[in-house]
Amino acid sequence: MKIWGGVRLEGEVWLPPAKNSVLPILAASLLCDGPVRLRQTPRLTDVENSLALLRAAGMRTAWEGEDLLLAPGRAGKSALPDGPVRAMRSSVFYLAPMLHRMGEVRMTMPGGCRLGPRPIDIHLEGLACMGAAAEWKGEQLTLSAPRGLYGAEFSLRLPSVGATETLMMAAVKAKGITVLRGAAREPEVVDLARFLMAAGAHICGAGTSTIWIQGRERLSGAAFRPVTDRIVAATVLAAAAATGGSVTLRRCVPEHLEPVVEVLTRGGCRIRREGPAALTLAAPARLAGAGWVTAGAYPAFPTDAAPVLAAAFLTAEGPSYFEDTVFEHRFGCAAGFSALGGRAKVRGRLLELAPAERLQGAAVSAADLRGGAALAVAALQAQGESTIAQAGYIRRGYGDLAALLRSLGARAEWEGKTERENEGKRRTKPEKYFSEAGGISLP
Numbered sequence: 310m311k312i313w314g315g316v317r318l319e320g321e322v323w324l325p326p327a328k329n330s331v332l333p334i335l336a337a338s339l340l341c342d343g344p345v346r347l348r349q350t351p352r353l354t355d356v357e358n359s360l361a362l363l364r365a366a367g368m369r370t371a372w373e374g375e376d377l378l379l380a381p382g383r384a385g386k387s388a389l390p391d392g393p394v395r396a397m398r399s400s401v402f403y404l405a406p407m408l409h410r411m412g413e414v415r416m417t418m419p420g421g422c423r424l425g426p427r428p429i430d431i432h433l434e435g436l437a438c439m440g441a442a443a444e445w446k447g448e449q450l451t452l453s454a455p456r457g458l459y460g461a462e463f464s465l466r467l468p469s470v471g472a473t474e475t476l477m478m479a480a481v482k483a484k485g486i487t488v489l490r491g492a493a494r495e496p497e498v499v500d501l502a503r504f505l506m507a508a509g510a511h512i513c514g515a516g517t518s519t520i521w522i523q524g525r526e527r528l529s530g531a532a533f534r535p536v537t538d539r540i541v542a543a544t545v546l547a548a549a550a551a552t553g554g555s556v557t558l559r560r561c562v563p564e565h566l567e568p569v570v571e572v573l574t575r576g577g578c579r580i581r582r583e584g585p586a587a588l589t590l591a592a593p594a595r596l597a598g599a600g601w602v603t604a605g606a607y608p609a610f611p612t613d614a615a616p617v618l619a620a621a622f623l624t625a626e627g628p629s630y631f632e633d634t635v636f637e638h639r640f641g642c643a644a645g646f647s648a649l650g651g652r653a654k655v656r657g658r659l660l661e662l663a664p665a666e667r668l669q670g671a672a673v674s675a676a677d678l679r680g681g682a683a684l685a686v687a688a689l690q691a692q693g694e695s696t697i698a699q700a701g702y703i704r705r706g707y708g709d710l711a712a713l714l715r716s717l718g719a720r721a722e723w724e725g726k727t728e729r730e731n732e733g734k735r736r737t738k739p740e741k742y743f744s745e746a747g748g749i750s751l752p
C-alpha cells in the first residue's frame with residue numbers, strides 16, 4: 310500500500326460488521342440445519358478462507374450482493390484443507406461444529422498473526438471435558454467424539470475469546486447442560502451467542518464470566534446482522550486523531566469504544582455521541598501524550614487497538630506507554646514506527662513512545678494485521694510518500710483500507726496490478742458453485 314501523508318482526515322464512516330464476530334459465526338453455521346443469511350458480510354481474505362473451509366465441510370455458500378448465504382449441502386470431509394487452516398487463527402472455530410456434524414475433524418495447527426505463542430490447549434481441554442478425544446501426529450490434530458458431546462462444567466484458566474466461542478459452539482448441541490466459568494466477555498462473544506440463540510440455542514450469561522447453555526438436538530437457520538467492528542472504529546478514530554482531523558462514526562456501539570475514547574480524550578480529542586449509534590471526534594493539531602495504556606481482556610482497552618492507537622501518538626507532545634497483557638509480541642510494528650522517524654522502543658510487552666517532532670515517509674513492512682494498520686496510521690502523518698510492504702495482512706481484517714482512508718480525504722492506494730489481480734480473483738466460484746448446487750429459498 311502507498312500513502313502520501315500530511316492530509317487532515319475528515320468525513321464519516323459507516324462501520325462494517327466485525328471480522329471477529331463474522332468469523333466464528335461462519336463456523337457456527339455448520340451447526341445449523343437450515344439456511345443462514347449473514348447481512349453485509351465484509352469481503353475479507355479471512356472470510357474467503359472461511360468459505361473454503363465451509364465448502365470442504367459440505368456447506369453451500371454464495372454471495373447475494375453484500376449478504377452471504379450459507380446452506381447445508383452434501384456430506385463434507387472431516388479433514389479440512391491445510392491452506393485455509395494455516396491462513397488464519399479462526400480455523401480453530403471449526404473443531405466443535407465439525408465434531409457435531411461428523412463426529413470427528415482433522416486439521417493442522419491454525420495459523421494467524423504471529424503475536425507470540427498462541428496454543429489451543431484451553432479449547433482442547435474444554436472439548437475433552439465434553440467427550441472429545443484428541444490425537445496429535447506432528448502438527449496434524451484429529452479430534453473425535455463418536456458418542457457425541459456432553460454438557461460439562463468447565464473453568465477457563467484465562468478468558469480466551471476463541472476458547473469461549475469454541476466451547477459455546479460445542480455446548481449448544483451437546484447432551485445436557487454446560488456451565489463455562491472464567492469466560493471471555495468480548496462483544497464478539499455476545500454476538501456469537503445472539504446468532505446461536507437466533508437459531509434456537511438456549512444460552513444465558515454471554516458477556517459475563519459465567520455462561521450457562523442447555524444443549525439442543527437441532528438448530529434452525531437464521532438471518533443475522535453481526536455487530537459492527539470496534540477495532541475498525543478505533544482505527545478510523547486513530548487516523549483522524551493522527552492527522553488533526555475530524556470524523557463521525559456511524560453504526561458504532563459507543564459502549565464498546567469507551568477505553569479507546571478515554572485514551573484519545575486524554576490526548577486532547579473532543580469526542581461526543583451523536584445519537585445512539587454514532588460518535589464524532591475532533592482532534593487538536595497535535596495530541597498530548599497518552600500516558601500509560603494497558604491492553605487486556607474486555608472490558609479493558611482492546612489488545613487489537615493498541616498498535617493502531619500508538620501510531621496516532623507518535624508525534625504527540627508528551628510520552629505514551631502501551632502495555633499488552635494479552636499477547637507477548639504485539640508491537641512488531643515498532644520497527645516501522647522508527648523507520649518513519651518515530652521514537653519507539655519495545656521492552657517485552659511494553660511499547661514506549663517519546664515525542665517526535667515530525668515523521669518522514671519511508672518504506673516499511675507489515676508483520677501482522679493490526680501492525681499493518683498501525684503503519685498506515687503512522688504514514689498518514691508522515692511528510693511524503695510511504696510504502697507498506699506485506700500489506701496483504703491488512704486485507705485480512707479491513708478489506709479495502711486504502712479506499713476507506715481515501716473516503717476521508719487521504720491519498721492512499723494499493724500497489725498497481727497486484728491489487729487489480731486480487732480484485733479479479735474475488736469475483737469467482739461461490740455464486741457459480743451455489744447455482745450449480747441448485748439454489749434454495751433463503752431467509
Ligand code: EPZ
Pocket residue numbers: 328329332398399422425426427428429430431432433467468469470471472495612613635636637678679706
Ligand atoms: C481473538 O483471538 C481475536 N481473533 C484476536 O484478534 C484478539 O486479539 C484476541 O481474541 C484477544 O481479544 C478472533 O476473534 C478471530 P485468545 P484468540 O484466545 O481467540 C492464550 C485480530 O487482529 N491462549 O483470547 O486467539 C493466547 O496465547 C485478532 O483481529 C492460550 O494460552 O485470542 C493469548 O496469549 C488478533 N490457550 C491469550 O490466551 C488457548 O487455548 C488470548 O488469546 C487459547 C488462548
